[in-house]
Amino acid sequence: MIKxxxxxxxxxxxxxxxxxxxxxxxxxxQLYTRSEIQLPTAxxxxxxxxxxxELKEADVYIxxxxxxxxxxxxxxxxxxxxxxxxxxxGVSIDNLSKKNRRGVFYPLxxxxxxxxxxxxxxxxxxxADDPKDEAxxxxxxxxxxDRVVKINSDERAKIHVAAVFVNNFVNYxxxxxxxxxxxxxxxxxxxTPLIQETAHxxxxxxxxxxxxxxAKRNDKKTIEKHQHLLHNxxxxxxxxxxxxxxxxxxxx
Amino acid sequence: MIKxxxxxxxxxxxxxxxxxxxxxxxxxxQLYTRSEIQLPTAxxxxxxxxxxxELKEADVYIxxxxxxxxxxxxxxxxxxxxxxxxxxxGVSIDNLSKKNRRGVFYPLxxxxxxxxxxxxxxxxxxxADDPKDEAxxxxxxxxxxDRVVKINSDERAKIHVAAVFVNNFVNYxxxxxxxxxxxxxxxxxxxTPLIQETAHxxxxxxxxxxxxxxAKRNDKKTIEKHQHLLHNxxxxxxxxxxxxxxxxxxxx
Numbered sequence: 001m002i003k004x005x006x007x008x009x010x011x012x013x014x015x016x017x018x019x020x021x022x023x024x025x026x027x028x029x030q031l032y033t034r035s036e037i038q039l040p041t042a043x044x045x046x047x048x049x050x051x052x053x054e055l056k057e058a059d060v061y062i063x064x065x066x067x068x069x070x071x072x073x074x075x076x077x078x079x080x081x082x083x084x085x086x087x088x089x090g091v092s093i094d095n096l097s098k099k100n101r102r103g104v105f106y107p108l109x110x111x112x113x114x115x116x117x118x119x120x121x122x123x124x125x126x127x128a129d130d131p132k133d134e135a136x137x138x139x140x141x142x143x144x145x146d147r148v149v150k151i152n153s154d155e156r157a158k159i160h161v162a163a164v165f166v167n168n169f170v171n172y173x174x175x176x177x178x179x180x181x182x183x184x185x186x187x188x189x190x191x192t193p194l195i196q197e198t199a200h201x202x203x204x205x206x207x208x209x210x211x212x213x214x215a216k217r218n219d220k221k222t223i224e225k226h227q228h229l230l231h232n233x234x235x236x237x238x239x240x241x242x243x244x245x246x247x248x249x250x251x252x
Numbered sequence: 253m254i255k256x257x258x259x260x261x262x263x264x265x266x267x268x269x270x271x272x273x274x275x276x277x278x279x280x281x282q283l284y285t286r287s288e289i290q291l292p293t294a295x296x297x298x299x300x301x302x303x304x305x306e307l308k309e310a311d312v313y314i315x316x317x318x319x320x321x322x323x324x325x326x327x328x329x330x331x332x333x334x335x336x337x338x339x340x341x342g343v344s345i346d347n348l349s350k351k352n353r354r355g356v357f358y359p360l361x362x363x364x365x366x367x368x369x370x371x372x373x374x375x376x377x378x379x380a381d382d383p384k385d386e387a388x389x390x391x392x393x394x395x396x397x398d399r400v401v402k403i404n405s406d407e408r409a410k411i412h413v414a415a416v417f418v419n420n421f422v423n424y425x426x427x428x429x430x431x432x433x434x435x436x437x438x439x440x441x442x443x444t445p446l447i448q449e450t451a452h453x454x455x456x457x458x459x460x461x462x463x464x465x466x467a468k469r470n471d472k473k474t475i476e477k478h479q480h481l482l483h484n485x486x487x488x489x490x491x492x493x494x495x496x497x498x499x500x501x502x503x504x
Contacts, residue, residue: 067471068471068473090474090477108442108443108445108446109445109446110446110450110453110464112453112457112462115453115456117449121445122445123442123445125442147442149442151438154436155436155438157481158432158433158435158436158438158481159433159443160478161432161478161481161482161491162428162429162430162433162443163429163446164465164467164491165425165428165429165432165487165490165491166426166429166443166446166447167446167447167450167464167465168464168465168466168467168468168494169425169490169494170422170426170447170450171450171453171454171459171462171463171464172459172463172494172498172501173417173418173421173422173425174417174418174422174454174459174462175459175460175463175501176414176417177414177415177417177418177459178458178459178460180410180413180414180417181410181411181414183410184406184407184410186403186407186410186411188458188459189455190360190375190377190399190401190411191411191414191415191418192455193360193361193373193374193375194360194361194362194415194418195418195419195422195451195454196451196452197361197362197369198362198418198419198422198423198451199447199450199451200448201362201364201423202423202426202444202447203441203444204367205364206430206440207423207424207426207427207429207430207440208427208430210364210423210426211420211423211424211427212362212419213416213419213420214342214416214420215416215420216420219319219320221320222319222342225342225409226413226416229409229410229413230413234497235417237493238417238421238493238494238497239416239417239421241489241490241493242420242421242424242490245486245490246420246424248486249427
């Protein structure tokens with residue numbers, strides 16, 4: 001049984017707490033939060049503290065706080081030679097204090113507190129200075145997920161950039177789509193099946209092979225018509241840039 | 253029973269043929285193609301011609317050919333005063349010859365010939381000059397789909413632009429994500445759960461509320477780090493533009 005103390009109760013740890021508490025290979029022995037919180041009924045038996053000096057003994061301390069706060073927080077953590085991990089995609093393992101054994105346990109997913117996610121399907125990227133700690137993170141990962149991958153801090157930084165493109169930027173393109181329709185009073189959910197299919201297609205097909213549309217076909221008449229239809233200057237700019245890149249890519 | 257003749261057997265009509273043939277409210281009485289084709293075994297009993305002068309009588313003729321070819325093709329079609337519809341998002345109803353009754357039957361989805369799609373979930377956008385023809389297209393739409401919407405050519409043009417953003421451009425962002433990972437030998441499918449969740453999130457949340465990431469948070473340190481990590485100049489450009497737009501949008 002791997003015993004974990006969870007530090008912080010934001011989007012990541014609220015989901016991680018459920019997953020770790022529900023596995024028979026892991027136990028959440030304590031939760032620390034800075035301010036008072038209300039735990040879901042099912043987890044109210046988990047010991048909860050707001051005092052860092054009262055942290056219990058555990059195999060791993062999981063610090064899921066905002067990226068900027070990790071360095072200072074880990075320096076001031078009243079622990080020594082314990083396994084302390086953060087859960088951030090964009091932060092190097094070196095942002096953790098060396099007074100403890102360091103690691104990373106990064107679930108590669110977008111979390112909202114109220115959304116239900118199937119944790120089993122989420123890839124967990126692990127990293128540790130010490131091979132024994134790495135083995136423990138591997139076992140903890142396998143307790144909650146079907147996919148655990150060793151990823152060092154340089155690779156994780158790249159994954160984090162790629163995630164910005166396929167998650168944050170993609171979501172903004174959804175917003176643009178909605179905004180274009182709004183002007184004519186067309187409901188956004190008419191695009192939902194297309195959005196889902198676009199995401200599912202690349203499970204079987206590479207994005208390169210899945211590419212369709214006027215830019216891919218170099219259909220200049222349609223491209224011109226679309227640019228004429230777009231009144232928003234910034235949307236025109238996005239249209240022009242992405243069309244140019246797709247055209248150049250597929251002209252090769 | 254609505255009797256349809258299908259003209260062309262590309263991505264749209266290959267899926268439409270299945271849907272219409274499998275409904276008990278519609279029948280495909282004939283398929284026309286320019287060149288010889290092999291129909292799936294289940295549909296080999298459907299009459300097939302390569303001669304436009306041998307078109308059978310039907311309630312509706314569904315022309316699913318490339319956008320550019322629609323105008324000329326409909327002018328030369330040896331039919332008069334029949335209901336002739338095209339299936340294109342980007343083409344106005346006025347691109348059909350006036351010698352026939354004109355209409356549009358546009359399934360709002362991305363089709364690949366080999367992909368299985370659940371036709372019932374696909375919104376069908378219909379348009380017709382004549383109210384009786386519109387009623388027929390409505391009935392034909394309802395025979396194969398749970399959602400049929402009256403959309404005129406101006407609105408459909410807007411939907412088509414919006415679809416380019418949420419489908420073609422989104423797919424290109426998937427490609428960029430894959431390419432960033434490729435340089436470090438990280439398999440693209442590590443991003444698949446994130447991509448699926450990003451698409452599913454906006455079924456419950458507006459894209460505006462679903463927005464996350466360094467640009468939304470105006471996290472300049474992470475943005476700078478990412479721009480430093482991107483070596484490809486065009487990816488830098490996409491990153492800078494979309495980051496700027498998200499920052500401006502959420503600063504309001």
